[in-house]
Amino acid sequence: MTAAIPISLEVNGERVEADVLPRLNLADFLREQLHLTGTHVGCEHGVCGACTVRLNGVIVRSCLMLAVQTHGASVETIEGLSDSGEVADLQAAFRDRNALQCGYCTPGMLMAAQDLLKQQVEPDRERIREHLSGNYCRCTGYQAIVDAVEITARARMGRVL
Ligand code: FES
Ligand code: FES
Secondary structure, eight states: OOOOEEEEEEETTEEEEEEEOTTOBHHHIIIIISOOTTSOOSSSSSSSOTTEEEETTEEEEGGGSBGGGGTTOEEEOHHHHHHHTTTHHHHHHHHHTTOOSSOSSHHHHHHHHHHHHHHOSSOOHHHHHHHTTTSOOSSSOSHHHHHHHHHHHHHHTTOOO
């Protein structure tokens, strides 16, 4: 039997100490041990983007990382971005533009969209599509999601569509 390994990391600004099995991926660690179920699991092999989180400020697929690899790191999940209000305007735009239906992809979409808007103040629709191309949505057809990101970018610039 494999022994659990102690790790210490920051999750949404709070110190977390835990014992994890070496094979446990970050998505399952967040969901099952920390009960941060906003991080969703879809494909479990790095394709759908539902499990997107921030690791030391950079978005990553949490299904492709082992929890032990986050020792000493800072992890931010959709709960952290939501509680801090960082993505409040994006969330409102998603609601207003009907950019979510079942909502399964939404946490990952919001993480990826916010990542883009931090890098680029006013991306055009092509750039938005490109940046979100690693996040799959089975419901919306993407148009409304691009609308929501675009209107948020413009609102942050002080303009409204
Ligand atoms: S669950 Fe990680 S990319 Fe799909
Ligand atoms: S809203 Fe259902 S998968 Fe995107």
